[in-house]
Amino acid sequence: xxxxxxxxxxxxxxxxxxxxxxxxxxxxxxxxxxxxxxxxxxxxxxxxxxxxxxxxxxxxxxxxxxxxxxxxxxxxx
Numbered sequence: 737x738x739x740x741x742x743x744x745x746x747x748x749x750x751x752x753x754x755x756x757x758x759x760x761x762x763x764x765x766x767x768x769x770x771x772x773x774x775x776x777x778x779x780x781x782x783x784x785x786x787x788x789x790x791x792x793x794x795x796x797x798x799x800x801x802x803x804x805x806x807x808x809x810x811x812x813x
Contacts, residue, residue: 771779
């Protein structure tokens with residue numbers, strides 16, 4: 737009986753310590769602005785997509801500039 741009560745108390749103490757450690761680690765990660773691997777991968781994918789879109793837009797702008805320059809030269813003749 738006593739051993740059962742002690743065992744239960746030890747489990748409760750263990751759980752309480754784990755919860756406190758998790759809380760402290762979580763708060764420190766927030767303070768250090770550390771992100772999870774999953775969040776990093778999601779943000780990395782988003783950034784990659786943005787870079788591709790910007791690159792495509794830059795190409796379109798160059799093409800439009802060339803076309804506009806070409807059209808303006810034709811009109812001057």
